Amino acid sequence: MAESDTLIDAESAAARIFRGAVRIQHVPTDNRGLAYGDGLFETMRGAGGVLPWWERHWQRLQYGAERLQFPLPPEAPARAEAEQLLAGGDGVVKLLLTRGSGGRGYMPPPHAEPVWILSRHPLPPPATALVTVRWCRTRLSLQPALAGIKHCNRLEQVLARAEVGSGELDGDGDGDGDGDSDGAASEGLMRSTDGDVVCATAANVFVLNGDRWSTPLIDRCGVEGTMRAWLLEQVAVEQRRVSVEQVESANAVVLVNAVRGILQVGRLGDRSWAPHPAVSALCRTLASAHPAFTLPPSGPGPMELS
Amino acid sequence: MAESDTLIDAESAAARIFRGAVRIQHVPTDNRGLAYGDGLFETMRGAGGVLPWWERHWQRLQYGAERLQFPLPPEAPARAEAEQLLAGGDGVVKLLLTRGSGGRGYMPPPHAEPVWILSRHPLPPPATALVTVRWCRTRLSLQPALAGIKHCNRLEQVLARAEVGSGELDGDGDGDGDGDSDGAASEGLMRSTDGDVVCATAANVFVLNGDRWSTPLIDRCGVEGTMRAWLLEQVAVEQRRVSVEQVESANAVVLVNAVRGILQVGRLGDRSWAPHPAVSALCRTLASAHPAFTLPPSGPGPMELS
Numbered sequence: 001m002a003e004s005d006t007l008i009d010a011e012s013a014a015a016r017i018f019r020g021a022v023r024i025q026h027v028p029t030d031n032r033g034l035a036y037g038d039g040l041f042e043t044m045r046g047a048g049g050v051l052p053w054w055e056r057h058w059q060r061l062q063y064g065a066e067r068l069q070f071p072l073p074p075e076a077p078a079r080a081e082a083e084q085l086l087a088g089g090d091g092v093v094k095l096l097l098t099r100g101s102g103g104r105g106y107m108p109p110p111h112a113e114p115v116w117i118l119s120r121h122p123l124p125p126p127a128t129a130l131v132t133v134r135w136c137r138t139r140l141s142l143q144p145a146l147a148g149i150k151h152c153n154r155l156e157q158v159l160a161r162a163e164v165g166s167g168e169l170d171g172d173g174d175g176d177g178d179g180d181s182d183g184a185a186s187e188g189l190m191r192s193t194d195g196d197v198v199c200a201t202a203a204n205v206f207v208l209n210g211d212r213w214s215t216p217l218i219d220r221c222g223v224e225g226t227m228r229a230w231l232l233e234q235v236a237v238e239q240r241r242v243s244v245e246q247v248e249s250a251n252a253v254v255l256v257n258a259v260r261g262i263l264q265v266g267r268l269g270d271r272s273w274a275p276h277p278a279v280s281a282l283c284r285t286l287a288s289a290h291p292a293f294t295l296p297p298s299g300p301g302p303m304e305l306s
Numbered sequence: 307m308a309e310s311d312t313l314i315d316a317e318s319a320a321a322r323i324f325r326g327a328v329r330i331q332h333v334p335t336d337n338r339g340l341a342y343g344d345g346l347f348e349t350m351r352g353a354g355g356v357l358p359w360w361e362r363h364w365q366r367l368q369y370g371a372e373r374l375q376f377p378l379p380p381e382a383p384a385r386a387e388a389e390q391l392l393a394g395g396d397g398v399v400k401l402l403l404t405r406g407s408g409g410r411g412y413m414p415p416p417h418a419e420p421v422w423i424l425s426r427h428p429l430p431p432p433a434t435a436l437v438t439v440r441w442c443r444t445r446l447s448l449q450p451a452l453a454g455i456k457h458c459n460r461l462e463q464v465l466a467r468a469e470v471g472s473g474e475l476d477g478d479g480d481g482d483g484d485g486d487s488d489g490a491a492s493e494g495l496m497r498s499t500d501g502d503v504v505c506a507t508a509a510n511v512f513v514l515n516g517d518r519w520s521t522p523l524i525d526r527c528g529v530e531g532t533m534r535a536w537l538l539e540q541v542a543v544e545q546r547r548v549s550v551e552q553v554e555s556a557n558a559v560v561l562v563n564a565v566r567g568i569l570q571v572g573r574l575g576d577r578s579w580a581p582h583p584a585v586s587a588l589c590r591t592l593a594s595a596h597p598a599f600t601l602p603p604s605g606p607g608p609m610e611l612s
Binding site for chain 2: 015017025026027029030031032033034035036037038039041043068069092094096098103104105106107108110117119121138139141142143145146151152153154155156157158159160161162164165193201202221
């Protein structure tokens with residue numbers, strides 16, 4: 001076969017690879033992240049050359065590394081490298097941490113040095129409207145040993161997100177896939193194999209029933225998002241099992257993550273919602289706490305998920 | 307940080323990387339296998355420079371790629387490259403197939419070119435004895451959307467295999483972790499979160515109750531191994547849910563995979579088994595069908611899993 005060396009595209013030009021504390025040029029082919037998804041990641045929103053929620057992301061990474069039993073790289077140089085990537089500007093920085101190299105076989109090597117990749121990505125486009133979501137057919141399996149952490153075994157999310165992209169969705173939430181399919185959804189809501197609502201493919205979910213916020217428990221599947229954790233500290237929110245009916249009958253539903261912030265759902269199948277003052281209040285609280293989520297001049301309001 | 311370029315170790319020297327039909331030098335940092343375990347793999351035993359079960363492995367890869375909705379590379383050059391790696395000798399060839407590059411986010415790119423890696427590994431050491439196994443505490447979650455295929459989301463197996471290595475096992479199978487722990491186990495048996503027995507961390511399981519073979523159904527979790535598929539064609543085997551009690555009370559238990567062949571279990575907690583003639587018969591059938599599994603001069607018998 002012919003050989004090609006033209007791999008330095010825009011993506012890899014904005015990426016740096018390390019093994020332990022040492023910068024390296026390429027990911028070795030025996031990397032366990034590549035072989036088994038044996039790794040963790042964090043996606044951080046940066047503003048003005050800094051990552052305001054670094055500590056929060058690093059704590060979750062630390063918790064994940066303890067659960068998967070592998071070491072972290074040194075924190076101070078990791079943060080310095082991550083913020084250098086921003087070059088004084090705004091953007092998204094992804095930190096992908098793998099267990100490093102290993103032989104063939106699942107047995108984790110006892111003294112692997114972690115291999116980690118930092119990459120810079122553009123901010124999502126500016127927010128303008130409520131987000132339309134759908135019920136995904138792909139379910140989240142129940143695995144308490146992996147619940148909560150942001151590990152790299154994400155095929156369930158990949159399959160679910162592909163449904164949103166292709167319009168193969170179940171808009172009416174009854175699981176038979178015959179629901180409304182107008183192609184306008186930009187995120188998918190995911191249920192566990194038990195039927196309870198867990199999250200969106202790339203966001204946590206908060207639901208306002210009456211005047212009480214609740215959010216799904218992340219004890220059997222799903223990721224404990226950093227924005228979710230921050231909101232739990234700001235507002236009275238009950239963590240519980242949430243049903244499809246509780247979502248569809250809610251006064252407001254929001255999706256939250258560390259890159260997009262707080263997004264109100266405007267439509268789910270036949271149900272639609274107008275902007276809700278309780279969501280605007282959440283957005284104001286966030287804007288005052290985090291420089292990256294400063295509200296646009298038109299005032300507080302939900303953002304579009306593109 | 308300091309830079310290093312010394313990545314060409316023994317592992318990567320025996321590996322070749324391709325994008326589509328073109329050989330490339332490095333795995334790009336935006337590879338989705340690395341990010342999400344968004345890939346598939348095959349581990350093939352080669353003998354005398356050929357891969358006798360290539361078709362079987364390729365068929366499973368094809369099935370997996372259909373389920374995950376990404377294209378395969380061209381088969382003929384892939385096989386030629388894989389067999390070239392054997393250089394006329396014996397060995398294990400691993401084919402790792404990823405969806406290729408993608409931006410940040412779970413959405414699979416519509417036209418990604420698959421990136422795949424071939425690597426050569428030594429054969430396992432010669433077989434001499436029965437294998438000792440333990441019950442793993444880590445369970446397999448129920449996910450019909452991913453059951454059967456050999457995808458790269460393998461953190462459950464990694465955690466389970468780490469239990470075997472560290473001796474943190476549950477030898478008596480009651481799930482409380484207080485079982486026998488003499489450190490001699492070389493594989494771990496895995497149950498689903500429902501409690502039924504599914505497989506070993508890197509092998510399928512066959513159980514002889516009375517004079518009838520059975521093997522766990524692979525409809526909710528686990529991998530449909532190529533050796534398992536071959537055995538189902540040779541011998542009358544019932545596919546069913548298998549309980550812990552049915553394993554522990556069996557007349558014989560065997561582990562099978564495409565690299566090791568057929569391995570009889572000699573010990574599981576307090577239970578021990580002598581070599582069983584029905585297993586020797588299976589080994590003879592395999593030896594006559596597959597040149598890589600020719601029996602040693604001492605005659606048919608179970609091999610040791612190291």
